[in-house]
Amino acid sequence: MVxxxxxxxxxxxxxxxxxSDGVLHLGALLLFFLIxxxxxxxxxxLGYLRMMILxxxxxxFYAVAKSIATAISRDFPQTRMGRILAMxxxxxxxxxxxxxxVAFFVFAVVLLFAGWFLDxxxxxxxxxxxxxxxxxxxPMILILAILLSVFSLPNDIKNHTIYTVVTKPVRASxxxxxxxxxxxxxxxxxxxxxxxVSYVFVIRGLDHTHTVHLDxxxxxxxxxxxxxxxxxxxxRDAHHRHEITIGPDGFGQTDRQMDHEHSVWIVGEGDDQQxxxxxxxxxxxxxxxxxxxxxxxxRTGRPGQGISVGKEWTYRQYIEGGSLAAxxxxxxxxTPERYPEGxxxxxxxxxxxxxxxxDIVSPVLGALTVKNPSTGLSSEPxxxxxxxxxxxxxxxxxxxxxxxxxGTLRDVDLFEDLVDEQGRTEIWVSCEExxxxxxxxxxxxxxxxxxxxFAWNFVKGYMGIWLQMIIITCFGVMFSTxxxxxxxxxxxxxxxxxxxxxxxxMGLATGELPGGGPVESLLRTALQMNITIxxxxxPVIDRVVPAIDRVLLxxxxxxxxxxxxxxxxxxxxxxAYGFNISGHLLAxxxxxxxAFVVVLSIYGYFFLKSRExxx
Amino acid sequence: MDMPATKEATAPxxxxxxxxxxxxxxxxxxxxxxxxxxxxxxxxxxxKALDLEVRRGEIFGLLGPNGSGKTTTMxxxxxxxxxxxxxxxxxxxxxxxVAKNERIGYLPEESYLYRFLNAEETLDFYGRLFxxxxxxxxxxxxxxxxxxxxxxxxxxxxxxxxxxxxRRIGLAQALINDPELIMLxxxxxxxxxxxxxxxxxxxxxxxxxxxxxxxxxxxxxDVQDVCDRIAILYQGELKELGRVDRLLTVxxxxxxxxxxxxxxxxxxxxxVIAQHGGELLSMDNPTSTLEELFLNIVxxxxxxxxxxxxxxx
Numbered sequence: 001m002v003x004x005x006x007x008x009x010x011x012x013x014x015x016x017x018x019x020s021d022g023v024l025h026l027g028a029l030l031l032f033f034l035i036x037x038x039x040x041x042x043x044x045x046l047g048y049l050r051m052m053i054l055x056x057x058x059x060x061f062y063a064v065a066k067s068i069a070t071a072i073s074r075d076f077p078q079t080r081m082g083r084i085l086a087m088x089x090x091x092x093x094x095x096x097x098x099x100x101x102v103a104f105f106v107f108a109v110v111l112l113f114a115g116w117f118l119d120x121x122x123x124x125x126x127x128x129x130x131x132x133x134x135x136x137x138x139p140m141i142l143i144l145a146i147l148l149s150v151f152s153l154p155n156d157i158k159n160h161t162i163y164t165v166v167t168k169p170v171r172a173s174x175x176x177x178x179x180x181x182x183x184x185x186x187x188x189x190x191x192x193x194x195x196x197v198s199y200v201f202v203i204r205g206l207d208h209t210h211t212v213h214l215d216x217x218x219x220x221x222x223x224x225x226x227x228x229x230x231x232x233x234x235x236r237d238a239h240h241r242h243e244i245t246i247g248p249d250g251f252g253q254t255d256r257q258m259d260h261e262h263s264v265w266i267v268g269e270g271d272d273q274q275x276x277x278x279x280x281x282x283x284x285x286x287x288x289x290x291x292x293x294x295x296x297x298x299r300t301g302r303p304g305q306g307i308s309v310g311k312e313w314t315y316r317q318y319i320e321g322g323s324l325a326a327x328x329x330x331x332x333x334x335t336p337e338r339y340p341e342g343x344x345x346x347x348x349x350x351x352x353x354x355x356x357x358x359d360i361v362s363p364v365l366g367a368l369t370v371k372n373p374s375t376g377l378s379s380e381p382x383x384x385x386x387x388x389x390x391x392x393x394x395x396x397x398x399x400x401x402x403x404x405x406x407g408t409l410r411d412v413d414l415f416e417d418l419v420d421e422q423g424r425t426e427i428w429v430s431c432e433e434x435x436x437x438x439x440x441x442x443x444x445x446x447x448x449x450x451x452x453x454f455a456w457n458f459v460k461g462y463m464g465i466w467l468q469m470i471i472i473t474c475f476g477v478m479f480s481t482x483x484x485x486x487x488x489x490x491x492x493x494x495x496x497x498x499x500x501x502x503x504x505x506m507g508l509a510t511g512e513l514p515g516g517g518p519v520e521s522l523l524r525t526a527l528q529m530n531i532t533i534x535x536x537x538x539p540v541i542d543r544v545v546p547a548i549d550r551v552l553l554x555x556x557x558x559x560x561x562x563x564x565x566x567x568x569x570x571x572x573x574x575x576a577y578g579f580n581i582s583g584h585l586l587a588x589x590x591x592x593x594x595a596f597v598v599v600l601s602i603y604g605y606f607f608l609k610s611r612e613x614x615x
Numbered sequence: 616m617d618m619p620a621t622k623e624a625t626a627p628x629x630x631x632x633x634x635x636x637x638x639x640x641x642x643x644x645x646x647x648x649x650x651x652x653x654x655x656x657x658x659x660x661x662x663k664a665l666d667l668e669v670r671r672g673e674i675f676g677l678l679g680p681n682g683s684g685k686t687t688t689m690x691x692x693x694x695x696x697x698x699x700x701x702x703x704x705x706x707x708x709x710x711x712x713v714a715k716n717e718r719i720g721y722l723p724e725e726s727y728l729y730r731f732l733n734a735e736e737t738l739d740f741y742g743r744l745f746x747x748x749x750x751x752x753x754x755x756x757x758x759x760x761x762x763x764x765x766x767x768x769x770x771x772x773x774x775x776x777x778x779x780x781x782r783r784i785g786l787a788q789a790l791i792n793d794p795e796l797i798m799l800x801x802x803x804x805x806x807x808x809x810x811x812x813x814x815x816x817x818x819x820x821x822x823x824x825x826x827x828x829x830x831x832x833x834x835x836x837d838v839q840d841v842c843d844r845i846a847i848l849y850q851g852e853l854k855e856l857g858r859v860d861r862l863l864t865v866x867x868x869x870x871x872x873x874x875x876x877x878x879x880x881x882x883x884x885x886x887v888i889a890q891h892g893g894e895l896l897s898m899d900n901p902t903s904t905l906e907e908l909f910l911n912i913v914x915x916x917x918x919x920x921x922x923x924x925x926x927x928x
Contacts, residue, residue: 053655054651054655070711070712074712074713074714075713078713078714080746082743082746083743083744083746085743086740086743086744089740089743090729090732090740093729093731093732093736094729094731097731159727160723160725160727161727161728161729162727163693163695163721163723163727164721164723164727164728164741164785164788165744166694166695167693167694167695167716167719167721168716168741168744168745168792169713169714169716169717169744169745169746170713170716170744171713612695612696612697613695614690614695614696615650615696
């Protein structure tokens with residue numbers, strides 16, 4: 001699975017730090033406060049500007065000061081849960097009246113017809129099913145969140161029902177919070193049902209069994225021996241069949257097909273003996289990868305970079321086969337206590353780039369070496385065969401053979417000899433076939449910790465959607481306090497789009513991506529001018545266009561900075577690819593969503609409070 | 616002309632003319648409202664420097680033709696609009712202070728209620744906004760639904776209600792908190808004659824309970840029937856202010872009503888009543904109708920804009 005951004009431990013993410021390159025990172029908390037202070041200053045200034053135009057400088061200042069003072073001294077402290085709940089109840093009743101539950105039927109229909117879209121012969125059916133349910137639930141609930149949240153308040157104002165509400169002792173904060181709470185409650189209820197239904201859909205969709213008769217099995221071992229093992233094939237069900245091996249104890253398992261395997265055992269005696277096959281195993285997992293840090297050795301064995309094989313994206317770098325080039329992962333905290341089974345469980349998914357095809361079915365050979373980073377002692381190379389993006393599992397045993405400085409082989413202990421005093425060890429991966437390449441990124445090789453519950457991981461995947469839904473609802477309600485319904489809808493949708501493509505927009509705004517700003521791009525598009533050509537349209541245009549673009553890009557930068565990064569919340573691929581969503585990521589998501597709820601509620605309050613609802 | 620029976624029966628003693636400061640429930644000082652468009656350009660000057668006082672225990676009527684600024688005044692007092700200049704004070708607090716709403720009940724011009732709720736849910740919702748304890752809320756809901764005679768329709772959604780029924784439930788929600796000050800915007804609109812009568816009786820009853828009522832209406836008969844004092848607005852300006860009975864008194868005319876006089880005596884009475892020993896039933900000034908007064912003011916204002924219609928009160 002591609003993991004473009006490293007998931008930082010929660011506290012590292014939250015607090016300021018200086019990284020290994022000496023670069024200062026502010027941390028989420030400080031950044032949040034800086035943004036809040038910046039927004040507050042700008043908001044107060046704009047508010048004052050508006051009031052100054054309407055009422056003059058003195059009166060305007062008084063009005064702004066008064067509204068802030070009222071908020072802090074009266075309205076916020078006097079906000080009551082009872083009234084928020086009353087407003088929330090109303091929002092729920094309103095949603096139900098607007099037949100929001102129809103969405104269930106839409107979702108049910110989508111699942112019913114899912115069979116049309118899902119390829120039953122896929123090599124990774126679990127990935128397909130999980131990706132499908134999560135990626136269909138997400139837009140559905142987010143569209144609902146937008147539609148519910150943006151029209152409610154403008155409708156109340158348009159129908160004047162707001163008159164009978166705001167003439168009660170209800171604070172603007174309670175109207176905003178009540179709506180957020182109400183819509184989130186009903187949407188949460190819907191999401192929970194969707195989560196449960198899609199879980200059942202996935203489990204049932206992947207569930208299958210095979211049949212096999214003992215007569216079809218081939219006994220292994222000499223006749224007359226007591227212990228006889230068998231091999232054979234299962235029936236073809238769900239578009240695949242497995243090979244079976246059953247040991248002398250009557251227990252065995254199938255090979256791995258379509259990301260799963262089955263347990264197999266023999267029951268009965270004599271002629272009544274039957275082969276039983278268990279449910280599929282290993283398809284729905286929540287792996288806990290323990291990541292190391294990756295560095296590269298170039299073809300001469302010196303520290304350097306991997307090479308690009310012509311793909312534009314620099315995420316994965318390639319090492320050349322048959323050279324000294326290697327990818328080196330360094331892992332921390334390798335102790336026998338943490339790996340009591342006595343081996344180091346590795347998983348690795350490499351990109352394989354072939355410069356000649358030849359036999360493309362056979363894997364490309366590579367080698368793993370375990371090395372002590374302090375002493376330099378390294379194990380004998382462990383060979384493996386890699387196919388393009390096929391996950392390989394390796395158990396590095398505790399007892400290994402290593403090559404001494406004098407070139408002799410001797411037995412070594414993984415934890416004692418190949419791990420240094422700080423608990424670090426290095427895994428070197430090299431490609432053994434000349435002119436073939438292995439592509440690797442930091443997340444491609446990891447130590448696999450004990451698996452977590454898949455069901456809980458599935459729920460965590462849905463929590464990502466849930467938190468996005470909450471943020472979208474907050475934006476919708478906030479916009480609806482001062483915009484009409486349709487405009488608020490467009491605004492909320494824009495926030496979502498900016499959030500989805502935050503990195504891209506940031507890249508444009510900071511000039512990392514070529515092509516200039518909006519005006520320049522428009523010119524280039526109209527004139528069919530390649531982005532690599534200098535903009536050469538005379539001295540005036542050459543100056544004016546970038547100047548306008550700088551202003552526009554600044555606003556894009558501001559939007560990309562303050563709007564939520566929905567990429568962080570989209571964890572469906574973790575679930576689909578069978579990776580555990582770490583608690584650190586979940587904590588970051590929760591804190592971010594909480595911050596947005598607070599800030600957007602406050603904005604909603606001020607917008608609604610400063611609005612003449614009867615105007 | 617006789618005053619209506621109900622009015623006579625419940626007419627208060629002299630108005631609270633010499634009220635103390637705490638008796639002033641509503642006060643506007645120089646209250647002005649200018650509606651502007653999106654660009655801040657002036658669209659219409661809806662209210663011009665209004666000075667008003669409404670005192671505790673009176674029924675005060677805001678009267679004026681459509682677009683005269685009555686509803687604007689009420690919305691300013693409720694904080695639904697913000698004044699362009701001047702101040703609106705309710706219970707001595709700024710109209711923008713939400714806390715004042717604890718003691719206010721408001722019936723808007725049309726019953727702007729949530730049509731997807733039924734009567735009980737509606738009152739329950741508004742009761743919750745006052746943070747009323749559940750028991751008290753239920754009691755109050757039962758009481759109010761009984762008062763507005765909607766017991767039979769209390770489980771029906773408001774969208775199925777007739778205009779009159781919606782008006783009644785609107786009134787019930789205005790009274791959910793047992794308010795001290797009740798603001799009624801066109802309270803009798805959409806009511807049949809019986810409903811109108813009941814509404815007027817209710818307004819008088821509320822006054823008898825010591826509550827203050829501010830109502831605005833363009834139905835002159837309603838205002839004449841129930842209001843103690845009125846303010847007549849025309850094009851955003853205050854044209855007349857005072858007690859209804861005084862405003863309607865024609866000062867320079869005397870009206871005599873007599874009974875049991877012989878035709879001769881009737882002939883002589885025009886000379887000296889007292890000498891003939893007839894029973895003098897009444898001798899006072901006749902009143903005009905409010906309609907007449909109102910039309911006079913409107914005509915006068917149109918003829919001479921910007922002038923207060925009558926100098927005498």
